Amino acid sequence: MAVMASWNGKTWGVSSQRIAALNGVSSSVELDTENSDDKAGSPATKTKALKLQNMSFDFDLASAVGGDARGEFESWTSLVGQYAPFYLAGRRFGPANLQLTGVSLSDTTLDNFGRILKGKITINLTEYAEEASSKKAGAGGSGKSSSAAGVSSSGGVGRRLSAVTVGASSSDKAAKKPNNAQLK
Structure with missing residues (x-):
């Protein structure tokens, strides 16, 4: 057949x-x-x-x-x-x-x-998908990724990012800090 x-x-x-x-x-x-x-x-x-x-x-x-x-x-x-x-x-x-x-x-x-x-x-x-989270969209052209599901590389180059290592930058934190004049 x-x-x-x-x-x-x-x-x-x-x-x-x-x-x-x-x-x-x-x-x-x-x-x-x-x-x-x-x-x-x-x-x-x-x-x-x-x-x-x-x-x-x-x-x-x-x-x-x-x-x-x-x-x-x-x-x-x-x-x-x-x-x-x-x-x-x-x-x-x-x-x-x-x-x-x-x-x-x-x-x-x-x-x-x-x-x-x-x-x-x-x-x-x-x-x-073996893991609960779906695979992250990568910036690579082939669509193939060596990252585990739920882990994405920054632009396909550099260190691996995960929910544990990703956070707000120092400038973002400073901008969010309340500015209370009474505490000075």
């Missing part, structure tokens, strides 16, 4: 015994930003991080061409919560690991005995 795509041991493709081809793949990458308008001299929009990447796809199964929509749906529901890389045309597509977050069965046709003759299965995957 010529394999179109694979994820966690599941494969899609077409052979003389079975037709299980993907109808298409949808993927999205979004930047998480924060708007602030109360600080003078600071940018109005601050880049926080990349949101977790999402991917979805669907495929049709029919008993007439070797598919078992009910069995396949039940098999997928047992995999919800698991994560693995997604391969498209033999190459990894998307982030290193994608977690199965949703499975749905629709467009079914039943016979007189209630057996599912055909159906469409939709799969929803979300980027799997």
Whole structure:
């Protein structure tokens, strides 16, 4: 069988015994930003991080061409919560690991005995992040970062910054200091 795509041991493709081809793949990458308008001299929009990447796809199964929509749906529901890389045309597509977050069965046709003759299965995957925080947006052009999730390098050069080492500068602290003439 010529394999179109694979994820966690599941494969899609077409052979003389079975037709299980993907109808298409949808993927999205979004930047998480924060708007602030109360600080003078600071940018109005601050880049926080990349949101977790999402991917979805669907495929049709029919008993007439070797598919078992009910069995396949039940098999997928047992995999919800698991994560693995997604391969498209033999190459990894998307982030290193994608977690199965949703499975749905629709467009079914039943016979007189209630057996599912055909159906469409939709799969929803979300980027799997081992740490609670999402990966920080880097300034590098390749998009690849050697930093751990939640740790960003300043402009891609210099020392590593984290929540522990980042703070207000001395001039910012002095500007915030209350100026009470009665205490002098």
